[in-house]
Amino acid sequence: MMASSTPSSLEHTMLAASEQVPIIVVAIYCGQFKIGLCQLSVTSEKNQNLVCARNSIKAAVECGARLVVLPEMWNCPYSNDYFAKFAEDFENEDASPTFSMLSEAACSHGITIVGGSVPESSDGRLYNTSCVFGPDGKLKAKHRKIHLFDIEIPGDITFKESDFFAAGDKPTIVDTDLATDKQLFNADVGRIGIGICHDIRFPELAALYRAKGARIICYPGAFNISTGELLWEVMQRARAADNQLFVATCSPSRDSSGSYAIWGHSTLVGPSGEIIATSGHEETVVVAEIDYSKIELQRKGLPLDKQKRADIYLS
Ligand SMILES: O=C(O)CCC(=O)C(=O)O
Numbered sequence: 387m388m389a390s391s392t393p394s395s396l397e398h399t400m401l402a403a404s405e406q407v408p409i410i411v412v413a414i415y416c417g418q419f420k421i422g423l424c425q426l427s428v429t430s431e432k433n434q435n436l437v438c439a440r441n442s443i444k445a446a447v448e449c450g451a452r453l454v455v456l457p458e459m460w461n462c463p464y465s466n467d468y469f470a471k472f473a474e475d476f477e478n479e480d481a482s483p484t485f486s487m488l489s490e491a492a493c494s495h496g497i498t499i500v501g502g503s504v505p506e507s508s509d510g511r512l513y514n515t516s517c518v519f520g521p522d523g524k525l526k527a528k529h530r531k532i533h534l535f536d537i538e539i540p541g542d543i544t545f546k547e548s549d550f551f552a553a554g555d556k557p558t559i560v561d562t563d564l565a566t567d568k569q570l571f572n573a574d575v576g577r578i579g580i581g582i583c584h585d586i587r588f589p590e591l592a593a594l595y596r597a598k599g600a601r602i603i604c605y606p607g608a609f610n611i612s613t614g615e616l617l618w619e620v621m622q623r624a625r626a627a628d629n630q631l632f633v634a635t636c637s638p639s640r641d642s643s644g645s646y647a648i649w650g651h652s653t654l655v656g657p658s659g660e661i662i663a664t665s666g667h668e669e670t671v672v673v674a675e676i677d678y679s680k681i682e683l684q685r686k687g688l689p690l691d692k693q694k695r696a697d698i699y700l701s
Contacts, residue, residue, distance in 0.1 A: 418679075421602075422446025422454040423636040423652040423672040425665050426502075428463055432472055435461045436487050439502075442671055447495045449673040453562070455636040456502030457652070458514070458583045458608040464638070464646040469550050473505035473512055476528065485517065485525075493523025498562045502606040502636060503531065503582050511552040516580055516606055518560050526562070530554025531582035532591065543612040545646075547584075557591060559598050576601075583607035586621045586635070589628060596629035601678050605635045614649025619661070627659030630684045632676055640667040657684040 424442035428435055439460055446454045458464075461484050462472035474482040479489075488501045499519045506515035506528075514531035532554045534547040558580040579595030579602075586592075586605045595603050603625060609618045618635070626633040633655045640648045650667030654674045663674035685691070 418675075418677055419452045420450040420673055420675050421634055421654060422449065422451030423634060423654065423663075423665070423674075424454060424456050424460075425637055425639050425650060425652040425668075425670045425672065426457055426460045427669040428457075428460055428638045428641065430463050430468065432461055432483070436483060438669075440487055440491055443491045443495070443497075443499065445671045446673055447497060449671070451497065451673050453498045453500070453578075453676075455500040455604050455634055455652075456606060457636045457638040458503045458516075458606040459505075460502040460606075460638055461504045463641075464608050464648070466550050469505045469512055470507075473507035475507050476515070476517060476525070477508065479525075488517060488519050489523040489525070492519035492521060496521040498526075500578070500580065500604045500606065500636075503529075505551075506530070512550060513554060514547070514551050514582055515554075516558075516582055518558075518562075518578075518580065520562065527558050527560040527580065529558035529580040529582065530556070531585060532557070533584045533588055535584040537613075539612070543610060545610075557594055559595060559600055579603040581605045583609065586625060589625065592625040592629050592633075596631055600631060601681055602632040602634060602676065603629075605633065607635050607637050608646070609637065609649040609651075611640075611647045611649050614651070618649055618651055619653065619664075622653055622655045623659040623661070626655040626657060628690075630657045630688070630690060631681055632656060632678075639669040657681045 426438055443454050462468045474484050476482055476485050479485045484504050488499055492499045501517040503514050503516040506513045516529045517525055518527040520526045534551055534553050536546045536548050538544045560578050562576040577599045579600035592603055622633045622635055636652045637650050638648050640650050652672055653664040654662045656662050657680050663672050665672050
């Protein structure tokens with residue numbers, strides 16, 4: 387269900403805050419649509435996070451974005467102290483301020499929103515969940531993070547996401563309304579795959595999305611400074627190059643006072659593994675053009691799907 391309107395207190399703050407977000411705009415290809423990656427600053431005030439996200443979506447739309455991606459855990463600090471307190475039940479949409487804001491934003495701007503991820507409570511469990519909304523404000527898909535981030539590297543980083551969250555058990559492919567745009571050249575161009583952060587480490591999920599016709603995989607993420615510096619960019623470029631499609635990632639900005647130091651660097655990668663646009667670790671909106679004809683060019687010139695020797699390594 388679509389939200390009827392934004393609460394007026396939110397509206398007021400939005401106008402006041404909207405000019406402060408730095409924006410990076412990159413347009414390399416004569417592309418077919420623009421994507422916006424809203425690298426948000428996350429605080430322990432949920433309402434402030436909603437306002438910040440709403441402002442950032444507006445800023446992306448004002449730069450022409452038709453597909454907007456938010457970060458992993460953007461309405462809630464990435465800490466066990468907050469997950470349960472901030473969780474919302476999306477089945478009860480009217481009682482979910484996050485659901486209502488995203489639905490209203492998608493509808494009033496007429497865009498598709500990959501709503502990052504937030505803690506979801508359902509049947510007594512918590513999930514790390516991404517909701518996708520269409521231009522009519524309706525929920526199109528819900529992805530629950532499949533691969534939870536459990537890590538223990540002595541002297542470096544210890545984190546056990548499975549202590550707080552249950553894992554999702556389904557891949558998520560969404561046919562967005564971009565698929566029906568006459569300017570685009572075939573029916574599945576609007577098909578996107580969704581993964582959340584640690585999901586990016588699993589090439590099989592990305593390969594499945596390609597096999598099912600996805601042209602872009604969106605990964606809201608919140609890599610930390612330990613693994614992020616080494617691997618965040620590598621993972622994105624590898625998933626894009628392996629599958630000859632676009633990969634878009636969106637992270638929160640770094641909060642040096644928080645317990646989890648976030649790497650940032652929200653990025654759009656093209657189908658040959660090239661970085662099209664990226665950011666640093668500060669609050670930013672990245673807007674970049676996507677030209678899906680690059681996928682066909684890349685796949686024609688380097689037909690990995692035909693060169694694949696499934697007889698050798700998939701049997
Ligand atoms: O896989 C990694 O190194 C980081 C993953 C992560 O930060 C997450 O899933 O939240």
